[in-house]
Amino acid sequence: MNSPVRMLLIGAAGRMGKTVVDLVRSDQEINIVAQCDLGDAVEPPMQNCDVAIDFSHAGATAEICRAALRHNKPLVIGTTGHSQQQRRTVEGAAGSLPIVFASNFSVGVNVLFWLTRKAAEQFGGDFSAAIIEAHHKMKKDAPSGTAKTLAEVLKATQKIDNEIPIQSIREGDAVGEHTVIFSGPGERLVLTHRAASREIFARGALRAAKWIMGRPAGLYSMQDVLGL
Numbered sequence: 001m002n003s004p005v006r007m008l009l010i011g012a013a014g015r016m017g018k019t020v021v022d023l024v025r026s027d028q029e030i031n032i033v034a035q036c037d038l039g040d041a042v043e044p045p046m047q048n049c050d051v052a053i054d055f056s057h058a059g060a061t062a063e064i065c066r067a068a069l070r071h072n073k074p075l076v077i078g079t080t081g082h083s084q085q086q087r088r089t090v091e092g093a094a095g096s097l098p099i100v101f102a103s104n105f106s107v108g109v110n111v112l113f114w115l116t117r118k119a120a121e122q123f124g125g126d127f128s129a130a131i132i133e134a135h136h137k138m139k140k141d142a143p144s145g146t147a148k149t150l151a152e153v154l155k156a157t158q159k160i161d162n163e164i165p166i167q168s169i170r171e172g173d174a175v176g177e178h179t180v181i182f183s184g185p186g187e188r189l190v191l192t193h194r195a196a197s198r199e200i201f202a203r204g205a206l207r208a209a210k211w212i213m214g215r216p217a218g219l220y221s222m223q224d225v226l227g228l
């Protein structure tokens, strides 16, 4: 058996960070060799890992990319809520490093991305699309990164003409719900994904961290990891 992948976890004290820590306990293929949270320098521990997983805050992304570039380490970025500038920083770093950048690591949501693209391609001009997303009230960004990705998937098909409205709900403790509604003359198609546990995102991030080892530089999505 190969030796376990040595991972740096950034945002380790947060909801997702703690979920990753719990999951790694029962995973023999990956070890957490260092953890960072707000106020910790990222660069020293970056030196001694094989890969870094980030579930922190968009404000940390530039420092994480700098440290990864300096030590030539692959990244798995799960953080959402990036500005255009912060996204460009990630894209720039992916010119030299392999990076999985995914607004959602769950298998179900990545299948939802795929279904949304297929449905939009079939419906074409008579149909409009809208997105509704609901999350716990502690979530900092709105709309969610997943809702923005769904809107990008719809726009990329060039079949849906309307500006896609996104309704965001921040209530209770919902882990994450995303609905795409296609409305046409006399009919509607509603696609919904409901996350019941944060473990689905953590499991996907670990899968991405193992997958990215030894890949060439580039910006990869979770759909690349899953082969969708």
Ligand code: NAD
Pocket: 010, 011, 012, 013, 014, 015, 016, 017, 036, 037, 038, 039, 040, 055, 056, 057, 058, 059, 060, 077, 078, 079, 080, 081, 102, 103, 104, 105, 106, 141, 201
């Ligand atoms: P959280 O607020 O519970 O945790 C974030 C953690 O990051 C906190 O411990 C905070 O102290 C730390 N942090 C903040 N700024 C930092 C910095 N500059 N450097 C290092 N650490 C810093 O949030 P969460 O629910 O764990 O979510 C974290 C991020 O992951 C959010 O952007 C969220 O939208 C995203 N998320 C992504 C997925 C996915 O599948 N891609 C799934 C769930 C959440």
